Amino acid sequence: MVNRDEGQVYTIEGIAASVLLVITVYTVLSTTTILTPGDTHIIDLHLEQTGNDVLAVMDTPDYYSDISGTYNESALAFSIRTGDEAGFGSQFSTLADTTTLPDHPDRIKYNATVYYRNATSGQVEGHPFGGDLYRRENAVKVTRWVYLDGSAPLPGYLDPRSQSVLLEVLLWR
Amino acid sequence: MDRESGQWIILMSMILCVGIFFLAVILNQSILVGQTTAESALEFPKSDIHDLRAEVYTISRTPAGTCPECFRDLTNISLERKNAVIYVANNSGTWTIHYDNGVTSYEETIGYWDF
Numbered sequence: 361m362v363n364r365d366e367g368q369v370y371t372i373e374g375i376a377a378s379v380l381l382v383i384t385v386y387t388v389l390s391t392t393t394i395l396t397p398g399d400t401h402i403i404d405l406h407l408e409q410t411g412n413d414v415l416a417v418m419d420t421p422d423y424y425s426d427i428s429g430t431y432n433e434s435a436l437a438f439s440i441r442t443g444d445e446a447g448f449g450s451q452f453s454t455l456a457d458t459t460t461l462p463d464h465p466d467r468i469k470y471n472a473t474v475y476y477r478n479a480t481s482g483q484v485e486g487h488p489f490g491g492d493l494y495r496r497e498n499a500v501k502v503t504r505w506v507y508l509d510g511s512a513p514l515p516g517y518l519d520p521r522s523q524s525v526l527l528e529v530l531l532w533r
Numbered sequence: 534m535d536r537e538s539g540q541w542i543i544l545m546s547m548i549l550c551v552g553i554f555f556l557a558v559i560l561n562q563s564i565l566v567g568q569t570t571a572e573s574a575l576e577f578p579k580s581d582i583h584d585l586r587a588e589v590y591t592i593s594r595t596p597a598g599t600c601p602e603c604f605r606d607l608t609n610i611s612l613e614r615k616n617a618v619i620y621v622a623n624n625s626g627t628w629t630i631h632y633d634n635g636v637t638s639y640e641e642t643i644g645y646w647d648f
Contacts, residue, residue: 380550401571505588
């Protein structure tokens with residue numbers, strides 16, 4: 361007689377606990393799925409920063425002729441002017457390599473294109489500048505303005521004048 | 534005595550579940566913060582502006598000291614490839630840089646290159 365309503369307490373306990381467990385499990389599971397895009401963004405950010413830094417280093421002249429710092433051709437401008445795709449590729453890969461072991465190189469892949477303005481047609485045109493075959497992987501794009509001095513001979517696809525070209529590099533792992 | 538012990542179990546389970554729930558919410562929010570930070574850092578054209586400035590500096594160091602054709606290159610190529618409006622001018626030694634990609638705009642007038 362005394363214990364007639366004991367069951368109600370246990371029923372309430374069971375319902376409350378199961379509802380809270382379901383909410384908790386749902387929240388934990390949905391938290392884990394959100395983790396992936398956040399992670400990808402941070403990796404993309406890192407890769408983009410690395411690529412921009414590498415291009416900035418390559419576009420900085422190795423020396424200055426005097427204290428006023430007059431123009432000297434950078435390694436990057438030299439590669440584009442002479443059409444040395446292999447030289448650009450090896451220097452870029454060496455600088456972009458984040459590992460210290462020479463026999464285990466980082467697997468950063470790239471594909472480069474030089475964009476320039478054709479003064480006669482007024483169009484912006486692209487010229488491939490070496491790299492790996494891009495097959496729609498998750499990639500980031502880094503760019504660098506490169507000044508080419510018209511006093512030196514330029515490759516055939518460029519107008520024979522001093523000009524700024526845009527080097528676009530697609531990076532992926 | 535035995536009749537009331539169920540209430541303690543309910544109370545304890547509720548406290549525990551609410552605690553775990555709030556921890557999960559905090560974890561959830563922290564990942565969202567990481568994503569938005571990375572996104573806004575990716576979106577902000579820090580490198581583009583650095584790069585443009587370095588290019589204008591390089592042009593200013595050339596033997597000719599200026600290059601009107603290069604300014605046209607910068608404007609046209611950037612509009613076509615980078616969706617950004619760039620205008621660079623050099624009037625009697627004063628350099629003007631204008632950059633706008635629709636979200637971020639940047640203006641600078643340089644009288645003397647000291648970096």
